Amino acid sequence: MTVLDDLDQPAAALLRELRSELMVCKFAVDELMTKLRILSEEFDFAHQHDPIEHLTSRVKQPQAILQKLRRKGLEPNIEAIQEHIEDVAGIRVVCPFVPDVYMVAGMLGRQDDVEIVRTKDYIAEPKPNGYRSLHLIVRIPVFLSDRVEKVKVEIQMRTIAMDFWAAVEHKLFYKYDGEAPADFAVELQATPATAADLDSRMTALHQRIQP
Numbered sequence: 001m002t003v004l005d006d007l008d009q010p011a012a013a014l015l016r017e018l019r020s021e022l023m024v025c026k027f028a029v030d031e032l033m034t035k036l037r038i039l040s041e042e043f044d045f046a047h048q049h050d051p052i053e054h055l056t057s058r059v060k061q062p063q064a065i066l067q068k069l070r071r072k073g074l075e076p077n078i079e080a081i082q083e084h085i086e087d088v089a090g091i092r093v094v095c096p097f098v099p100d101v102y103m104v105a106g107m108l109g110r111q112d113d114v115e116i117v118r119t120k121d122y123i124a125e126p127k128p129n130g131y132r133s134l135h136l137i138v139r140i141p142v143f144l145s146d147r148v149e150k151v152k153v154e155i156q157m158r159t160i161a162m163d164f165w166a167a168v169e170h171k172l173f174y175k176y177d178g179e180a181p182a183d184f185a186v187e188l189q190a191t192p193a194t195a196a197d198l199d200s201r202m203t204a205l206h207q208r209i210q211p
Contacts, residue, residue, distance in 0.1 A: 017078050018062050025089035027142045028151035029057045032091055035114070039107050051100035053160055057091045086117075086137050087154040094163045097203045098123065101134050101157045108138070108155075115139040117152065123162075130192025131166060133158040161202075165195040 036055055044050035060068075065088060066076055074080040081088065095101045101123065109116045120135040134157040142149045158166070172188060 014076060014078075015062060018065065018081070021078055021081065022059050022062070022088070024142055024144070024149055025059050025151055025153075027144075028140055028153050029059060029089045029091060031140055031142065032108075032114075032138070032153055032155070033057055035108065035111065036091070036093060036104070039104065043107075051095055051097075051104050053094045053096050055091065055093055057089075059090075060088050082152075086152050089151065089153040091153060091155045092163070093155060093157040095157065095159055097206050098159055098199050099203065101159060105134060105136060105155075105157055108136075113141055115150075123158075126192065129169070130189055130195075131169075132162045132192065132196065133166070159199050161195040161198045165192055 033055060036052060040050055040052040040055075065081060065085060068085055069076050069080055072084060074084055093101075093104060095104060105119075108114055115138060117137040117139050119137075123132050123134055126132045136155040136157065137152055138155060139150050139152050142151050169188060169191070
């Protein structure tokens with residue numbers, strides 16, 4: 001007996017359709033990861049500087065997607081997912097320096113088959129908690145055996161310092177389940193300035209050694 005055998009017919013049909021959708025999302029992520037690796041290697045060869053420190057990717061699990069639909073008050077169907085959930089497929093690009101973030105975003109956006117749907121610049125305008133990152137929603141074609149699908153992927157681009165802060169802030173704050181003591185929250189909110197200062201200093205040092 002499979003998991004599908006325990007579901008009613010509509011739920012089982014949705015799960016099959018969702019798994020097919022997630023497979024296509026994975027293909028979109030694979031395409032973009034290849035593009036980013038090529039840009040990284042080619043730029044390093046041409047300029048002796050790799051603008052990408054590392055890359056990670058993920059595709060949301062079906063349960064997480066359905067939970068997000070419920071939180072948004074949306075019907076559980078593929079059309080709602082395609083229209084209203086833009087982070088089913090995601091890539092994180094971690095760069096050494098702030099200028100690298102914008103440079104990689106620009107190189108990616110100039111590719112003919114990459115459509116920039118939306119940009120949210122939390123580096124120029126950080127979130128209230130100090131979170132800094134450049135978010136891109138892009139759409140790329142995925143060529144299947146019988147059709148071409150255009151798939152949205154969220155790309156989060158940040159520096160090493162921004163990535164460190166975001167990861168540790170999440171671990172620290174959510175140990176309190178969103179109910180951190182006031183003094184803890186105040187001290188935590190002061191830390192992104194330290195990360196931003198580190199980015200600024202390291203970028204200045206890097207620029208000093210450029211030919």
